[in-house]
Amino acid sequence: MTHPLEARAIAAGYGKRLVIDGLDVQIAAGRITALVGPNACGKSTLLKSVARLLPLAAGSVLLEGADIHAMPTRDVARRLGILPQSPIAPESITVGDLVWRGRHPHRRFGERRTGKDDILIAEALAATGTAELVDRPVDQLSGGQRQRVWIALALAQDTPTLLLDEPTTYLDIAHQIEVMDLLADLNEKAGKTIVLVSHDLNQAALYASTIVAMRDGRIIRQGPPEEVLDARTVAEVFGLDCVVVPHPRTDRPQIFPLGRRHAPQENS
């Protein structure tokens, strides 16, 4: 089976320093995959590398089975939507104009905006609760409003695969659930493949069917939350002692940190 996205022995970093080196990952089609791990372990670097936002020092990335580096940019943008960690909007752009940019990869030069564009933009604004912000300049929004507008842009792009770097940062708890429910819905109903970076292990456990746990630029464990999110992995990846209890509704593992771990990890 062809994976929507696959990294083969990739190396990437900044300047001469490689953050990831010889890393393999296969993203399952039609699933939600969460990348978790401590600050600076390389989650964003991995996401940017597979999205072609960062050059590879070695290895290859396959998007729907084809070498992403050999693909025209427009073709990549039709297949892959990405929400980077700190996206920067053009100065004074309005919400409506920013979300409209999500439609650009789908049109030829000079082609007019169509009814389908209008529908997809309206849907993206409605799904993210940003329709009433449509005429506001993006740089005057709150952090949470802005984050939802960027998600709307990624949705308007209407790609089969979405990569989202910490999509719920800046969001209050209700909006976090709203965005995660929206992603779950897109995954279930539209079959979208979703890869997200998350610092919230419990949220990742609830929504993702695959957890990829990273440390020091390497994948330490990968699999369903029930298999990956145990006390041993949390100790190994984050250096924390914790208890794991099943979520009362879903039975998915939920982590309660007890404190930093002082004992050597090998003795766990």
Ligand SMILES: Nc1ncnc2c1ncn2[C@@H]1O[C@H](COP(=O)(O)OP(=O)(O)OP(=O)(O)O)[C@@H](O)[C@H]1O
């Ligand atoms: N633009 C950059 N230039 C130089 N070094 C960078 C750059 N971006 C990231 N790094 C470094 O690469 C390493 C991995 O960073 P990365 O952003 O991939 O980590 P992360 O796991 O996403 O972290 P966080 O959870 O803090 O967002 C870090 O040491 C970081 O300082």
